[in-house]
Amino acid sequence: MKWSWKLGKIAGIGVYMHATFLILIAWIGYAEWRQAGSLAAAAAGIGFILALFGCVLLHELGHALTARRYGIKTRDITLLPIGGLARLERMPDEPLQELWVALAGPAVNAVIAVVLLAGYWLVSGLAPLSLDLVGGSFLQRMIAVNLLLMGFNLLPAFPMDGGRVLRALLATRMDYLKATRTAASLGQAMAFLFGFLGFFGNPFLLFIAFFVWIGAGQEASAAEMRAALGGIPVSRAMVTDFRTLSPHDPLARAVELILAGSQQDFPVIDNGRLAGVLTRADLLLALARQGQSSLVSDVMRRDFQVAEPSEMLDTAFARLQNCGCRTLPVESRNQLVGLLTMDNVGEFVLIQAALSGVAKPAFR
Numbered sequence: 517m518k519w520s521w522k523l524g525k526i527a528g529i530g531v532y533m534h535a536t537f538l539i540l541i542a543w544i545g546y547a548e549w550r551q552a553g554s555l556a557a558a559a560a561g562i563g564f565i566l567a568l569f570g571c572v573l574l575h576e577l578g579h580a581l582t583a584r585r586y587g588i589k590t591r592d593i594t595l596l597p598i599g600g601l602a603r604l605e606r607m608p609d610e611p612l613q614e615l616w617v618a619l620a621g622p623a624v625n626a627v628i629a630v631v632l633l634a635g636y637w638l639v640s641g642l643a644p645l646s647l648d649l650v651g652g653s654f655l656q657r658m659i660a661v662n663l664l665l666m667g668f669n670l671l672p673a674f675p676m677d678g679g680r681v682l683r684a685l686l687a688t689r690m691d692y693l694k695a696t697r698t699a700a701s702l703g704q705a706m707a708f709l710f711g712f713l714g715f716f717g718n719p720f721l722l723f724i725a726f727f728v729w730i731g732a733g734q735e736a737s738a739a740e741m742r743a744a745l746g747g748i749p750v751s752r753a754m755v756t757d758f759r760t761l762s763p764h765d766p767l768a769r770a771v772e773l774i775l776a777g778s779q780q781d782f783p784v785i786d787n788g789r790l791a792g793v794l795t796r797a798d799l800l801l802a803l804a805r806q807g808q809s810s811l812v813s814d815v816m817r818r819d820f821q822v823a824e825p826s827e828m829l830d831t832a833f834a835r836l837q838n839c840g841c842r843t844l845p846v847e848s849r850n851q852l853v854g855l856l857t858m859d860n861v862g863e864f865v866l867i868q869a870a871l872s873g874v875a876k877p878a879f880r
Contacts, residue, residue, distance in 0.1 A: 520594055529580055529602075530592040531573065540597040541565060564654065568661055569595055571628055575665065576600040578624035579617055579677075586613045591838060598727065606834045611687035611695075618680035625666040632659045673703035675731030696739035703732035742830050744865050750832050751825035753864040754846045754854030760785045761794055763813035770799050771808060781843035783852055784816045790852050792816035795841055822847045823856050833861055 520532040541562055548561030573595065579602045580590035591603040608614040636645065636655045646652050647660040670678040679699050686695035707729035714721030759773050761782045770782060774796065784792040794816045802815040823832040823844045836844050836856060846854035 523595075526573075526577060526593075527581060529577070529590050532592055532594045534594055534596045536597050537569075537595050564657065567654075567658060569600075571625060571658070571662055571665065572600040574628065575621040575624050575669075576602040578620035580604070582617045582620035583608065586610075586617070588617075598723075603838070605838055606831070611684040611692075614680055614687075615684035618677045618684060621677050622666040622669050625662040625669075629659050629662040629666070632662070671706065672699070673706040673728045673732065674700055674735040676703075676728070679703050679732070679735070693739050693743045696736055700732040700736035700739075703735075704729050707732065741833070741865070744868060745830040745833055745861070746828070748829040749825060750823050750827045750829050750846055750856055751854070753829055753861055754823075754825070754856050755779075755860050756854050758783070758855050760852070761812050761816075762786065763791055763811065763816065765812045766808060767799060767802060767806075767810050767812065767815065768808035770794055770812065771803070774799075781841065781855075781857070783845045783855065784812055785852065789850065790822070790845055790847060792818045793820045793841065793843065793845065795843070817841075820845070824848065825853060829861070829864075832856055836861070 519535040521535070523531045523533055525531065544565050545558040545562045549555065549558035551557070573593065576593045580593065583590060583604050586608050588608060589605045591605060594601045594603075604617075608617055632655055633645065636653075636659065637643070639655070645659070646656055647663070652660065669676050670681070672678040672682040674680070674683075679702075682702065683695050683699040686698055689695075690698075707725045709725075710721045710728065711725035714723075714725060759777070759779055759782060761770060761773075761784050763784055763786050773779060773782065780796040782794045783790055784794055792813075794812055798815050798817065802810055806814075820841070821835055821839050821844060823835070823846045825846055825848050832844060833856075836842075836858060842858045844856040845852055846856055
């Protein structure tokens, strides 16, 4: 994700912090300092927020490590002012697997709350617990926050965990696409309710409403796309009329090919083997910094993913979305036979929709 800084790795998963997270920390520190008039209060407020987001990080790790049990990798985890985002390479194929992955995050918050409660009673001698988010002690507030995170995330609305739990349960009794549509519709209904309450109460609910509405719509669209591509091999949608480059070509050659046709990214062939991919974005950046005389080998991406002609289009498309590029080379027996591009997949979906007589929205 853009404007994110890497904090490190946990269990082999990169953890990033979005730049806007610093704005939240600064705002909390300033608000506490202005209210109490001391740097100690500001530091305490920032410490509480950092502890809170430590729990958020553990929540996302719960999703990621559970998904790993089903062979699903997590690209990274990003901390945002609104919470955390674990980007899985794909969603689980089985409804029960999705159910456990979705429940893992709230379960982590429940475990944290229980551990903190035991610590609170150990320190206080079984004193009554007050779940006051403002006036309570640090432990009381952390217990309250984790219970709030667990309850809020279990609301049956995409993209929150509860929406995925609902879809997984529905998918055990009906078609996956229909289950997604039902869960997404309920999510958008809840978003409307959040927005309505936000006008008369907490304005933050308006932001949550927007987040839930957009997330539910995107989830439904993604499910529609997976359904449209399921069971179709890559060979039916790949580009077979394409140009290639040599590692020894100057960037001027790539400029010529882009201007002469519609191809944006170019496979780089060295001695008959695929050696890299030159993307349009990398080309433009290199032209601005180095000019047209630089060699393709200095700019091309050597770390790239490929697809096979017999591979199912939905799984290849998922990789295409996650690889940070718009093109996947398609190889058969170590020979380049085609390209799978975002644009071509979109055109394929439109053509399939037209042939079936079902109108679909344009995909770009």
